[in-house]
Amino acid sequence: MDNVDKDVDLVVLGAGPAGVNAAITANRHGLKVVLVDQNHAAGGQVFRPMPETFTPSGGSAAPGEGDELRQRLARSQVRVYFNHTVWNVSTDLRVDAVGPDGPVHWRCRALVVASGTTERVVPFPGWTLPNVMGLAAATILLKSQKMLPGADTLVAGCGPLLTAVAAGIVDGGGRVAALVDAAPRSAWLKASPAMVSRPDLMWQGVKWLAQIKTAGIPIFSAHAIEKVEAVDGRLRATLAPVDSDRRIGGGERHAVHADAVVVGNGLVPGTDVTRLLRAEHTFNRKLGGWVAVTDEYCRTSVPGLYAAGDGCGISGAAAAIHHGELAGLAVAHDVGSLDEHSFEREAAAVQRRLSKARRFGQAMGALMALPSRQVETIAPDTVVCRCEDVTRAEIDAAVAGGARDMNQLKAWTRCGMGPCQGRSCGDVAAELAALKAGCGRSEVGFFTGRAPLRPVSLEQLTGDYDYADIPLPKAAPL
């Protein structure tokens, strides 16, 4: 009923730096590799290209890392499936997707999950207003569409994306109304140089900082957005000081007017696939939250299933490249295409580069980690699950009423049942549940992984058919 491609050794999910490198590496060792991504080209979030039909008005930019990645991919024998949404993966390593030509599935010997991260926003009143968006969302606008979030933008949150976005806005001719950083000034200065997780690109961070300084952007360190209101067609943000746990406290408030607010509180590793396949996971706050348990060669607890990149813990793009290579080597070895000796030699070299890149990347990641007490000052009537309009008060009430794990919480409140499938709200909701229950994050667990991995159109899934094509099982008992 759909297109089948059976002659595949490896399917890689996600064409960011980890996925592309896993695919190329395995392919280099003779594996037949399929690489699948929802987007129209490789690069992931970090190396997101413009649509082919776009030409920047300022002349063509110098080829960047993303272009180099895409060229290497084009030179390989990796079979790419862009514009394809993978909706199901089963433990027999069957991967189901829908694409422009309808449903397709692959059966493979190994699967590498390199599905990246989701942005975390610690909610405040007004975070669901139009023109309030994530920092990562703003980078998509800036990188892929060369669009400014607004003429006048407030940039808030934490971590290296703050400076990258603020500088990107200035670079694109926009105005940054203010830069609001939850970290104190000292931490922010320390963080900036390695914001792309690459020590050899330190100058980039320094350049961004200089741009921000030159533009005279007001910087509020150790502050956060307390609320955003829509006033006369614009947004008014109220800024408040935060303590070392990033809790909003007393002290002077500042009002900032802007026509867009971009805000992000770090990244959460994507575990949709590994949870769906019931791989073992562990909670690691510094790495961004729940991550699949992997051995040193990216193997999860499920046979044939590997994970690479930021989905295994926030480590940055530079580390993701090497982590992907490592996964590609491990798969090549495990399916018998790479002998033990060569594998150990190649893997050792990659691991050295990986651990170097990780030192910076994970230090950056830790700056974006959610302090456990940050959620304490979320106001009761603040919406936490924006798909289903579930407030903090409703989450607290459900926990007080006996819902002691995330699945029961989901059932009793609908938190996480909407189109985002819990990706946006899950981390903060779990933190609130643990806080209310007086236990740790591991005890409240996380939403059970479910298909579809992304919402999928019924029309696309079912295709064209007649009644007689429906394989009806035998009737239920009378």
Added chain:
Amino acid sequence: MTSTLDVVNPADRPFDAAVIGAGVMGCSTAFHLAQGGMKVALIDRGQLCREASGVNAGTLTLHMTRAALVPYAMKAWEMWMTAEQWLGAGVLATHVPGLTLAFTEAECEMLEQRAAARREYGANINILTPQQALEVEPGLNPRLLKAAHCDIDGFATAYLTGRAFRQGLDAQQVALYENLPVEAVDRRNGVFRISCRGGRVLHARRIVLAGGVWIEPMLAWLGVRIPIKTLINQLSITERMRPVMRTVMSVANGLLSLKQFANGTILIGGGWQGIGDRERGGVEAVPENLIGNMRLARYVVPAMSEGRIARIWLGLEAETADAMPIIGDVPGVEDAYVVGSAHSGYTSGPFMGKIIAQYILGRQPEMPLFDPARLLSRHPGNEEA
């Protein structure tokens, strides 16, 4: 091996009854026993109503209930619709008509036959022409040949079942022990000793096994063997969408349940099978079966093609050898009872709990029970058989 025991209540101060398994049947049994004056413990290895009772399609229909269970389902239907009154919280039970549809001649025959069988047991099911059916449900595929209609039908939001029962159980002061797997049960001097993981021990004069598909291993604690088959039902639900249906729909052979909730989401069920078993639970969905189920749903209400599937999951359903429930005494074990394994068990669940409680309380059950002894395994070596 020695371990420190954490004795909840000593053998000389036992609960009047301990119910093991906190799904619909267990919760209802515990609730009604407590209401009848007993001191009751309710124990579950997980959280309240998180297995079949919390993840089923919530259909409250007579069309798909086994014919002989129709009178029970009608009683239970009343209980679901009035849950706010007797439990203190509801499950958004909604009364809408139910339609079963036939698209082929063979299905027409099946539809007539199934409707007649249920009418015999008191279900007021009428046969409609396509035009009449389209008046009831304008979104239907006009290619249907015949429909069976029943006014007593509707749906509940199954995931709210635990929240609703929690209210009632708390009001009746049932002692609730969640996340506490029972490992063994034995009886000494007329008192059951229930040994749980971590060395926790409870004592009770009576026990009720209400473990759904896990009743088979539960009965084994008491040396009784009744085989119970596990069905792995696949379910899927759409995102919220505009209203495209107002009834509960099925097809003649029973392999579809379709309804749209007030929030706009549409649930597709019908018992298409996924992968799993009693030990591992629902493991994963089978893509071909999902697509078959979704094709059927979209065929019935073509406007569904606008929707997107948001979530797919699996729910376990128990089936005995004769596909009828086991509700009554555990054969050969005094003061031990079992309730469960009813086909479409969610629909009739609250009433099944009520009648076993009436029986345990020494009253006349409102309707006859279903003696488990009829299903005792006759394999050699089973002394009870």
